[in-house]
Amino acid sequence: MIVVMKEGSTRAEIEHVMQVLKQKGFGVHLSEGTEQTIVGVIGPKDRVRELGIENMSGVEKLVPVSNPFKLASRAFHPDNTTVQVLDHVVGGETPTIIAGPCSVESRDGLIDIARAVKASGAQLLRGGAFKPRSSPYSFQGLGEEGLKYLAAAREATGLGIVSEIMEPGLVDLVASYVDVLQIGARNMQNFALLKAVGRTNKAVLLKRGFSNTIEEWLMSAEYIMAEGNPNVILCERGIRTFETYTRNTLDLNAVPVVQHLSHLPVMVDPSHGVGHARYVSTMARASIAAGAAGVIVEVHPKPEEAWSDGSQTLTLEAFDQMARQVRQLHELTQSFQRQEATV
Amino acid sequence: MIVVMKEGSTRAEIEHVMQVLKQKGFGVHLSEGTEQTIVGVIGPKDRVRELGIENMSGVEKLVPVSNPFKLASRAFHPDNTTVQVLDHVVGGETPTIIAGPCSVESRDGLIDIARAVKASGAQLLRGGAFKPRSSPYSFQGLGEEGLKYLAAAREATGLGIVSEIMEPGLVDLVASYVDVLQIGARNMQNFALLKAVGRTNKAVLLKRGFSNTIEEWLMSAEYIMAEGNPNVILCERGIRTFETYTRNTLDLNAVPVVQHLSHLPVMVDPSHGVGHARYVSTMARASIAAGAAGVIVEVHPKPEEAWSDGSQTLTLEAFDQMARQVRQLHELTQSFQRQEATV
Amino acid sequence: MIVVMKEGSTRAEIEHVMQVLKQKGFGVHLSEGTEQTIVGVIGPKDRVRELGIENMSGVEKLVPVSNPFKLASRAFHPDNTTVQVLDHVVGGETPTIIAGPCSVESRDGLIDIARAVKASGAQLLRGGAFKPRSSPYSFQGLGEEGLKYLAAAREATGLGIVSEIMEPGLVDLVASYVDVLQIGARNMQNFALLKAVGRTNKAVLLKRGFSNTIEEWLMSAEYIMAEGNPNVILCERGIRTFETYTRNTLDLNAVPVVQHLSHLPVMVDPSHGVGHARYVSTMARASIAAGAAGVIVEVHPKPEEAWSDGSQTLTLEAFDQMARQVRQLHELTQSFQRQEATV
Amino acid sequence: MIVVMKEGSTRAEIEHVMQVLKQKGFGVHLSEGTEQTIVGVIGPKDRVRELGIENMSGVEKLVPVSNPFKLASRAFHPDNTTVQVLDHVVGGETPTIIAGPCSVESRDGLIDIARAVKASGAQLLRGGAFKPRSSPYSFQGLGEEGLKYLAAAREATGLGIVSEIMEPGLVDLVASYVDVLQIGARNMQNFALLKAVGRTNKAVLLKRGFSNTIEEWLMSAEYIMAEGNPNVILCERGIRTFETYTRNTLDLNAVPVVQHLSHLPVMVDPSHGVGHARYVSTMARASIAAGAAGVIVEVHPKPEEAWSDGSQTLTLEAFDQMARQVRQLHELTQSFQRQEATV
Structure with a gap:
């Protein structure tokens, strides 16, 4: 200072x-x-x-002249961190692809989606059981029933499970069903929740708050790590700006900046980032070219019948194409990064 | 739609x-x-x-063409709502003045501050016992010990107590000590917390998230009211913009807009809004002229020795002057509003 | 640095x-x-x-550690600057009130408005002859014909004339008709235009760009002053944020900040700042309480028939009431500022 | 409506x-x-x-329910537009690469840079002769002398020339030297300037204002086209947000959105978008993956000795590597877009 x-x-x-x-x-x-x-x-x-x-x-x-985070900083830990989830390594050679419906709806429907996204190359299945909703009158998720369906989908497919956790009192419950605890954008500075997931050893997918700086985001990662849990995966999902054509402004600049400041893997959520299905695949590709470790997207066999977020949801066919493109781009991008290291 | x-x-x-x-x-x-x-x-x-x-x-x-909130809307409840806190009425004839230190520090120091702000005309005492801090390494508040000091200050002065609550599991504890439960900006969309305070009958001071729209803010009030608690006081505290000279951009436009859309009383926090003590009194005056029901400000006998937020804290002398000006302006503004109603 | x-x-x-x-x-x-x-x-x-x-x-x-502006800075010129326009002093004892239609429409209609706003206490008449419009298909103003009507209104009432100038090539023409050259928000960093008005000795009303920092705004004032014209009046008119309920977010914090950093008088335009007539008087009052030297507002006998900006235009009756309130508040605010100087 | x-x-x-x-x-x-x-x-x-x-x-x-632009809209002109500059086609099969120093400094130095960027595959040379500077005390560019050096570099290399134009009165002068007239971000709504370049038949590179919506940007293109000049190339260069780690927030979402709404080619300027040389190549790659027609970047043999913008300037070596990667990615991205068209 x-x-x-x-x-x-x-x-x-x-x-x-x-x-x-x-x-x-x-x-x-x-x-x-x-x-x-x-x-x-x-x-x-x-x-x-x-x-x-x-x-x-x-x-x-x-x-101020210096960064306030320590454990999350690259100065503290120069090499890239990878996070193991079942048999998949986030931040490794293969791009991480997380896909699934916005909300868990039915057991059989979920298993069908899980099989489809696995066939397309996803390693992890996402699905909301407890949903953060701006309105108290909106569908709030199936709760523990939804978690059971997610666990059933893991059993059926072997996919790791990612689901959102919204309050400290539910950490034990959610952690008993899922492989990755997701902290949503609205809870990025819910410090009681950060500490609670920091006391588990589950992987945590920490989304950036829609109005939080990169520094605040890394400080929230620091909260989790300071409690003893090093398995933090960051996820950019769009920030709030004056532009209203897109639901949020996906800030891909954050990807290389985080990689400069921190050793943690960083993924991107283009579905929430742009909010319109027609731009999701394009922004998924741009995310990978920006150096992201992977993407998380919403998919549904019939987006127009999804219980939530249908507007930004990919069909299974569009997802399959996106997944192939993401893998090709990731390989090319990694070769570019190797070139850069040698310049 | x-x-x-x-x-x-x-x-x-x-x-x-x-x-x-x-x-x-x-x-x-x-x-x-x-x-x-x-x-x-x-x-x-x-x-x-x-x-x-x-x-x-x-x-x-x-x-979209229509507002998604109901209980909080003026269409639903055309008259202004007032909220009783001990013997003071928020949203009534007298402007509400809430003052106190950012963090509760010591029992005796707090009682001294309480006596001083009461003498200057404050009706409610604020003080942080559980503190939301961007960094896990910052002082996190005295916890329940701080709540006890606040209760002691009420006993000594008769002032109602306002303190922040950060997690659903602590609602019973905090509610047993304080008169107004404060929801901070970072928790405006912590829905589990909103529901928990909605199940009490305590007054709730709901701060606007620093990147939330007025509509989202009223939806969060709706969450509390939908659980059965009608005692919601809104509080504008600055939004995040590109301007960095001020800590936040205090959005006083929100005051008349909320009064148009909702029947709930709306206050302003100029301390967090601008973040520099030298502008706080001026913005407190502007808040009252914009029609706010009152202001909440940080005061300390020696701001340069405060444990947190010293940069935006008023001295007791500056606060005393501000409180007198606020009362004069409130009276004049109310006379203007009566004129307007008759045009 | x-x-x-x-x-x-x-x-x-x-x-x-x-x-x-x-x-x-x-x-x-x-x-x-x-x-x-x-x-x-x-x-x-x-x-x-x-x-x-x-x-x-x-x-x-x-x-960076230091401010890049010099002539505009309070360090360079500790006392407040006032700007004389005909027989009115901007930044003096009396609040400056500028009123008039968004666009100049007809000679007689303009003179009627001028007489009405003078009777209500305005010292200066505003009116657009050259209009900046987002669309090439919108009405672009009457041009020189409009300037002639403005001059006629001055002759009829004695009011000083304020009108916008949009290109360097028209400075001589516009300056030959008006008393205050207005630089609109979109042209705040049109440096060729700033230099051109800096080479006149006319008063300049410099609006803040809707996405410019206070520092950039003062640098644009510096451009004008560096060419030899010290008669700069600043005008806050709302910045662009994520909030869409208001047309812009009127940033009243800028008023005391500018007064701290600079000696130049600062006014506020609540019409563009909020964009809805129902909030304009309230925000005019808040502007004065924040310490503004005055306000500039759009008025029209029948806002619903105005050629542009009807949504944010006051009726003559509403303006008359606002002007009286502004004068009362300005007197009270000045007494507060004198108190402050002695604390 | x-x-x-x-x-x-x-x-x-x-x-x-x-x-x-x-x-x-x-x-x-x-x-x-x-x-x-x-x-x-x-x-x-x-x-x-x-x-x-x-x-x-x-x-x-x-x-509002409908778009206000016509000539620029895809509804009006369903096929992609390409813009010819000398023997290069912007928006065609080959990615457009524009490179050069921020400011033109010397004749020989410029020709050396031109030869180097041509060897790396650039088709157009950029260089500022008239510079928009926030401060009146900053270097304002060499003016016409700079234009002459640019023309000399074209003669020496065959590269087309891109340079910024800041006022209507200089359009003829600048147009007599350059092949592409650049409208900078601060002048995106300088309507007199838009009309003036619309009356030429030169290609126009129209940068997005740092706080303008996509709709306003397309309306500014409409201003140029409505005067008769169809040769508009759009260029995203970062918007202003609360995030201060990057100089601006490069909004790559704008690329697919513009391609949905309009038929005009859209490029990206990652140098101004992020403002730090270490992120420029990465964001150039992400731009191409987002579907951009090309990139414009600042290069200098010794960035630390550049007269302006050194912090965001690539060395010639880094540029050469970036250009190769951009070409590879563009080819892959085009193959993806062809796949998409058939889904």
Whole structure:
């Protein structure tokens, strides 16, 4: 953290700032320019911001200079992390493809979808049993019944299961059925929930909040890791902007930025990212070219009859084509990344 | 909901859309223009959006036309709602002033602050016992110990207590100490938490998520009300935009818009809204002029020694002046609103 | 500007950065912490950002620390600036009220409006002769004919005239008719236009671009002032956010922030800011309470028959009431500001 | 356009709305539901929004249903448009690669860069002669001297020349030197400039404003086309969001959306989009996978010595590698698009 003093701040003001910081246990380092004086602060990073330093006489502003995350940072762990889910490795040689219906609807229907997406190359099955809905009057999911159907689909196909968890009190229940605990965008800063999944050893798919910075996202990963669970998979799913033509603005820039800042694998959800089925396959391809470890998409045999999110759901045929393209692109992209490493 | 058909859509496409909607139990109403055909849809509002209608051949897009909230809407309840907290009425003749430290720090310090803000005219005391922090390494609050200090401050001063609740499992505990349960911005769409506070009869201060629309905010109020708790107080606290000079962009437009759409009282938090103490009093005044029922602000005898949020915290002296100005402005604004009602 | 080095950057990397900066003529100042090394850079501020320093080995990022504007800054000119327009002083004791139709429509109709708004206390008349329209098929304004009507309205009432200028080639023409040249939001970074109005001595009403930061806005003021014209009046008119209920998000926080950073007077346009007539008076009041020097609003005898922007246009009756309220609030707000200065 | 009436609006209110619309020459179509009545409006699309209908008694809101652009729309021109620049076809079989320095610096240096990027496969050379700069104190470009160097580079290499034009008065001058007139993001709604380039027959590279919707962008293309110039190439270059880690948020979703709505070719500028050289090649690849017709990037032999934008500038070596990857990906992406057309 740096404290920038106002032009014309006095010697007494500067010394008062330094004295207060020293009393709080921070190291300080003075740097006087012809126009501007700055005080570098060394110590517990996020504590400085909270002090009222900015209110002190002669202070212009505070400027942060370093990242507040540790376990999630690439500086701490230079090599890429991979996350094992059953016999599939997320972040490895093969692109991870997660597919399934928005909501779990029926046991048999789900097993049919699971068989179809497996045949197309998916390694993991997604399906909502507890659904976050803006309206209390919308369908809220089948609950534990839905989890049972998901487990049945795993038994039938061998696919690993991904499902969303929305409250700390349900972590044990959901974890007993699924292989990957999904934290949705609205809960990215539900810290009680992050801690609860951090105390399990299940893989966690942590979606980016639709209005959270990349730094906040990595801090939420840090919450999970600080509790002892290193199996975090990040997932970009679109941010909220002024543009209304797409449901959200899928921020693919986040993929290489996360890879620069962190060692964790990062996937993309183009279904929620754009919100219209006609753009999903294209954005899945762009995600892979941006370096994503894989994609998670919504599929349904008849999107117009799905109980939720039909507008952004792929048919099984469109998914099959997308999956093939994703594998081809992933191979090409990996060869590009190997070239880059050698430049 | 309206289904807009593509220019040049065929008769067969239009009829297929109408048939699917009818099968799902919706009423439909066809309107054919020279250039564009639209299908009006009558029925459970938010279900339509979820169908895959948008994927159907000949369909251009869906356009929502009506609000999805009911209990929170002014159409449902034309008169203003007031919320009683001990002997104070939020949304009544007197502006509500909530003040206190960001975090509860010590029993005696808190009681001193409570006495000071009461003397300046505050009716409610705020203080964080469980703190939502972006970093797992930041101070997370004193927990139940903090709640006990808050209860002691109520005993000493008669001020009602406002404190944040972050997880469903702690609702009973927190509700046993405080008078107003605060839902923070990050939890505005923590639906399990909304339902849990909806099952109490405590007043709830529902902050707007920093990236949530006014419609989503009212839907979250609906979640609480649908569980049986009508005592919802809304609180605007700034949204996230491209502007970085202020910590957030306090959206005062939301005040008159909420008053148009809903009967619930709406307050403003200028401390988090702008994030710099030097602008807080000015924005508190602007909030009241925009018609807010009151303000919630952070105060501390020595902001530069506060354990958190010092940069946006008022001194007791600045708060005292602000409170007097808020009362004067509220009286003038109410007289303006009475004039307006008669135009 | 500060150069933050990566954790683990080498002595050679640090020295190379310093050497390059010195060669470019910058002063440098090294500050080594236990975890992080930073290099302070002294010199022409915005040039550093352009260098490829960030690409150099061992560099983490660049952090700006000082404002890039000079003539517009309060540091350069501590007292408030006022701008004289005919016999009215913008930024003085009396709130400035600018009113008139979105588009100039007819000579007689305009004179009637001018008489009405003068009777209600407006000092300046607004009216669009050259209109910026998103669509080439929309009404583009009456052009010079409209300017003639505006001049006629000044002759009839004594009101100063405000009208928008959209291209450098028309500055002489427009300046020959009007008293205040308005730069619209879409042209806030039309640098050729800024320079052209900077070469006149007319007052300039510089609207904030709907996606421009406060810093960029003050830099655009700097463009005008650097050409020799000090008569700049700033005008907040709403920024673009994810919220769609209002046409824009009026950012009233910008008012006290600008007053902190700059000496220039700042007004507010609530008509464009919220975009719905029913909220305009309320947000005009909030603007004044936030400390604005005045407001600019759209009025029309029959908004539903206006040629443009009818949705956000006040009737003459609503305007008359708003103007009285604005004056009362301005007086009260000024008394508050005097109190504050003495705390 | 649709007029949504309030719940409980009266027959008289509904009829008054219809009567006013009919008087203005619009067709109307009434649709009465059990809860909500809507009035469909048929006629000149953007005129309705401007009427004060929304202020009329009983009216809830207006909802637009159709696109306001015509010449730029795919409905109007179903096949893809290609734009010829010298012997290169933008939007054809080969990906368009535009490269060059941010600012033109010297004649010989520019020719060296031109030779290098041509050898790597670029077909067009970019270089700024007139530079839009936030600060009046920044380097503003070499002006006509820079144009002469660009023309010399064309002579030496055969590459077509792309350079930015910032004011209507300079269109003839710039057009006499370059092959593609670039409209920068800040001028996307500089309507006088759009009309001026629309009156030439030069190709125009129209960048998206950093806060403009896709619809506004296509309306700006419509301005150019309505003047008679069909040679418009669109270019996505990042939008402004709350995320500050990247300079802008490159919105690749815009690529397939534009291709759905319009027949014009769309390119991407990853240099400005992310603003850091280390992410440029990755985002160039993602752009091509999203279906872009090509990319425009900033290159310099020594980015750390460039006069502007060094932070986002590729070295010649990095560019050469990127160009090869772009060609490979474009071929693969085209094969995917052919597959899709047959599904």
